[in-house]
Amino acid sequence: MRVRAITGFFFIIVMxxxxxxxxxVFTGFYLILSAFCLHEFYKLVKQxxxxxxxxxxxxxxxxxxxxxxxxxxxxxxxLLLLLPVTLSAIFIQELFKKATAPFNNIAYSYLGLIFTIIPFTFFHALAFVSGSFNFHLPLGFLLLLWANDTGAYLVGSKLGRVKLFERHSPKKTWEGFIGGIxxxxxxxxxxxxxxxxYSWKQWVSVGILISTFGTMGDLVESMFKRSINVKDSGGILPGHGGLLDRFDGLLLAAPIVYAYLYFISNA
Structure with missing residues (x-):
C-alpha cells in the first residue's frame, strides 16, 4: 500500500x-508517453x-x-500525406518474416496505433482546440478522469451491489458508476x-462524457487483458500496473471529448 501511495503521488506530480x-514540454511528454503505451500494447500482444x-x-x-x-x-x-508511405512499411516488413499468420501480425500492428496513439493525439489536440495552447482543457480532463476513478472506487466499495459488467470487470458496480458520474x-x-x-453546463457535459466513456475504456482494456490472460498491462508503475492500466479511461474518452469541444468551439 505504501509503494502504491508513493508511486501515485509522483505520478500525479509528473502528470x-x-x-x-x-x-x-506538453507535446514532447505525450509523444514519449504514447510511444511507451504502444510498446506496452505490443508486448502484451506477443504473449x-x-x-x-x-x-x-x-x-x-x-x-x-x-x-x-x-x-x-x-x-x-x-505533411500528413506522408502517412500512407510510412504505414505501408508494416505490410512490407511482414513480407520478409516467415510468419504462419502474417495478417494477424499486421492487424495487431495497426490496432496498436488505433488503440494507443490516436487517443493521445486527440488528448494533445485538446490543448489547442481554441487555436493556441491552453492548459485548462487537458488539465481539466485529467482532473475529471481522476475524479471519476476515485468516485467510482469510493462509492462502489461502500455501496456497490449490482454488477456493471461482471464478465469483464467483476468489481465494477452500477452504484460505483453512478457515484463516479x-x-x-x-x-x-x-x-x-x-x-x-466554457460554461458550467458544458464542463458538466464534458465530465459526464469522461465518466461514461472513461469507464468504457476501462472495460475495453479489461476485456483485452482477459483475452490474453494477464492481470496488469505492465509493471512500470509499482503498485499500479502498467501505463495502459493508468490511461485506459483516456483511450476512449479523449476523442469523444475533443469532438464535443471542437463542435462547440466552431458552432
Missing amino acids: LASVLINAA SGTQPNISAGLINGVFIFALFAAQAYLSGYK LITAGVALILGHYYGE
Whole structure:
C-alpha cells in the first residue's frame, strides 16, 4: 500500500508538470508517453502468440503523433500525406518474416496505433482546440478522469451491489458508476467556475462524457487483458500496473471529448 501511495503521488506530480510547464514540454511528454503505451500494447500482444511489427509500428506511432501535433504549431496538412508511405512499411516488413499468420501480425500492428496513439493525439489536440495552447482543457480532463476513478472506487466499495459488467470487470458496480458520474459532475462545476472558456453546463457535459466513456475504456482494456490472460498491462508503475492500466479511461474518452469541444468551439 505504501509503494502504491508513493508511486501515485509522483505520478500525479509528473502528470501535472507535463501540462503546466509549457507547450513544448506538453507535446514532447505525450509523444514519449504514447510511444511507451504502444510498446506496452505490443508486448502484451506477443504473449498471446502474435508477432506484431514492433519496429515499424513504433516508428509509425511516433510519426503519426508528431505529424498531428505539428498541426498545432504549423499551418497546412501536406505533411500528413506522408502517412500512407510510412504505414505501408508494416505490410512490407511482414513480407520478409516467415510468419504462419502474417495478417494477424499486421492487424495487431495497426490496432496498436488505433488503440494507443490516436487517443493521445486527440488528448494533445485538446490543448489547442481554441487555436493556441491552453492548459485548462487537458488539465481539466485529467482532473475529471481522476475524479471519476476515485468516485467510482469510493462509492462502489461502500455501496456497490449490482454488477456493471461482471464478465469483464467483476468489481465494477452500477452504484460505483453512478457515484463516479456525480462526483465528476461536482468537480466539473468547480472547473466551470474557474475556467471560463466554457460554461458550467458544458464542463458538466464534458465530465459526464469522461465518466461514461472513461469507464468504457476501462472495460475495453479489461476485456483485452482477459483475452490474453494477464492481470496488469505492465509493471512500470509499482503498485499500479502498467501505463495502459493508468490511461485506459483516456483511450476512449479523449476523442469523444475533443469532438464535443471542437463542435462547440466552431458552432
